[in-house]
Amino acid sequence: MTFEPKIVGILCNWCSYTGADLAGTSRIKYAPNVRVVRVMCSGRVDPTFVLKAFADGADGVLVAGCHPGDCHYIEGNYKTIRRIALLKKMLADYGIEPQRFRLEWVSAGEGDRWAQVVNSITEDVRKLGPAKIREFSASTLRAAGARSHKTA
Amino acid sequence: MAKLKLASYWAAACGGCDVAILDVHEKILDIAAAADIVFWPIATDFKYSDVEAMPDADIDVTLFHGAIRNSENEHLARLLRAKSKILVAFGSCAHIGGIPGLANLFSREDILKRVYLETPSTVNPEKITPDPRTAVPEGEITIPVFHDAVRPLNQVVEVDYYVPGCPPTPAQIWNVVQAIVSGQLPEKGSVVGASEKTQCDECTRKKQEKKISGFKRIATVQPDPDTCFLEQGFLCMGPVTRGGCDTRCQLSGVGCRGCYGPPPGVLDQGAKALSAITSVIESKEEADVQRIVDQIPDVLRSFNRFAIPASLITRKVL
Ligand code: SF4
Ligand code: SF4
Ligand code: FES
Numbered sequence: 479m480t481f482e483p484k485i486v487g488i489l490c491n492w493c494s495y496t497g498a499d500l501a502g503t504s505r506i507k508y509a510p511n512v513r514v515v516r517v518m519c520s521g522r523v524d525p526t527f528v529l530k531a532f533a534d535g536a537d538g539v540l541v542a543g544c545h546p547g548d549c550h551y552i553e554g555n556y557k558t559i560r561r562i563a564l565l566k567k568m569l570a571d572y573g574i575e576p577q578r579f580r581l582e583w584v585s586a587g588e589g590d591r592w593a594q595v596v597n598s599i600t601e602d603v604r605k606l607g608p609a610k611i612r613e614f615s616a617s618t619l620r621a622a623g624a625r626s627h628k629t630a
Numbered sequence: 631m632a633k634l635k636l637a638s639y640w641a642a643a644c645g646g647c648d649v650a651i652l653d654v655h656e657k658i659l660d661i662a663a664a665a666d667i668v669f670w671p672i673a674t675d676f677k678y679s680d681v682e683a684m685p686d687a688d689i690d691v692t693l694f695h696g697a698i699r700n701s702e703n704e705h706l707a708r709l710l711r712a713k714s715k716i717l718v719a720f721g722s723c724a725h726i727g728g729i730p731g732l733a734n735l736f737s738r739e740d741i742l743k744r745v746y747l748e749t750p751s752t753v754n755p756e757k758i759t760p761d762p763r764t765a766v767p768e769g770e771i772t773i774p775v776f777h778d779a780v781r782p783l784n785q786v787v788e789v790d791y792y793v794p795g796c797p798p799t800p801a802q803i804w805n806v807v808q809a810i811v812s813g814q815l816p817e818k819g820s821v822v823g824a825s826e827k828t829q830c831d832e833c834t835r836k837k838q839e840k841k842i843s844g845f846k847r848i849a850t851v852q853p854d855p856d857t858c859f860l861e862q863g864f865l866c867m868g869p870v871t872r873g874g875c876d877t878r879c880q881l882s883g884v885g886c887r888g889c890y891g892p893p894p895g896v897l898d899q900g901a902k903a904l905s906a907i908t909s910v911i912e913s914k915e916e917a918d919v920q921r922i923v924d925q926i927p928d929v930l931r932s933f934n935r936f937a938i939p940a941s942l943i944t945r946k947v948l
Binding site: 557 | 735897905911914916923928929933941942943944945946947
């Protein structure tokens with residue numbers, strides 16, 4: 479069976495969600511792999527959402543908001559910039575490849591850009607294969623030590 | 631009233647929790663007056679076989695400290711669960727994984743290799759590593775099996791109460807003992823011996839709305855003794871850590887490391903810490919933000935030092 483990446487997209491209502499909508503109404507063809515969750519502002523994206531998506535089996539996560547300076551709530555996406563910078567480091571510490579997680583700015587008029595972003599992260603994640611994060615977490619929960627061990 | 635039967639056990643633990651129990655000082659005599667200690671490996675000479683011989687639910691309360699790292703830990707968790715009316719996950723390791731939980735960032739093979747073959751203090755020319763079964767002339771000897779990952783107690787057996795802390799403070803231990811003796815424990819599954827609020831709520835350091843343009847490390851800069859650590863640019867997990875320890879770290883001059891675990895309603899202490907810590911950063915420029923966050927070494931271990939096995943993602947993906 480070929481691997482189809484499951485990607486969770488968390489989009490701000492005012493720019494990126496509208497941009498994604500425009501991609502749809504403009505009948506742009508693009509990868510169907512991103513499941514979209516709408517939030518009012520990218521500043522609402524708690525890092526917990528991203529970890530939860532991965533823990534529940536997402537192969538990739540995409541956060542999208544208004545371009546810096548354009549946030550409907552003025553400061554929201556500056557908060558996003560700060561959080562995401564640290565979150566990326568935490569994901570790396572967890573051994574999650576950087577290509578699996580992206581922050582992108584997509585305005586309400588950038589339907590074509592939305593389609594490009596989705597195609598691009600989908601391809602990146604496809605190359606990496608399934609994330610296996612859920613499986614790893616679950617293996618902690620199981621009685622993990624049954625097999626005998628040997629080291630080099 | 632019949633005397634309570636009390637047990638205390640250490641699984642993957644440092645022994646600090648047992649020391650903390652002894653740190654109630656002369657009150658230990660009050661505990662001895664109210665309770666018979668039926669099993670306490672660090673202080674008494676009862677054997678596992680003594681516990682195995684007990685009827686089920688014979689022990690009133692077991693304080694179980696330490697995480698579940700190997701098959702012996704797991705066996706004792708199951709045994710003590712069966713033999714105890716009330717099983718308490720005592721201390722950070724049993725509660726949320728604790729410091730042993732940091733081992734979930736490595737594979738079992740890497741840990742064994744490092745410990746038995748690579749550390750500078752190791753002399754092991756025959757490259758002997760622990761093997762759960764070894765044939766000897768007299769037959770076979772076995773040692774516990776080292777598990778793939780570290781788990782908090784409630785991922786192995788049902789837990790009745792949680793006492794957080796690395797270690798729990800003696801004052802809180804005493805509160806918990808009194809609650810047990812007087813039969814005034816809250817609803818099962820509760821965290822006891824701690825508060826429902828965060829460290830910041832109890833912290834006496836001065837808080838303003840200060841924004842920082844960089845992080846500092848306690849090893850290289852002397853912090854102001856009265857001002858909030860975060861507002862000075864030192865990491866402090868106070869905003870995402872349950873209160874109840876009387877802010878003992880902040881009072882001794884270092885930021886909270888998070889040992890009391892997440893406050894109620896927080897699913898992932900590390901993820902919440904990201905939000906809290908970044909909220910004090912001043913900058914809006916991506917490059918500048920990067921410069922600032924790069925000053926924090928080891929983000930995951932600094933932000934989720936005690937709770938990785940109890941978090942959304944319980945271990946490194948290897
Ligand atoms: S962040 Fe730390 S130092 Fe500041 S108020 Fe909270 S607990 Fe106190
Ligand atoms: S201040 Fe934080 S790290 Fe220190 S004992 Fe209290 S909860 Fe634990
Ligand atoms: S509303 Fe779009 S990022 Fe804030």
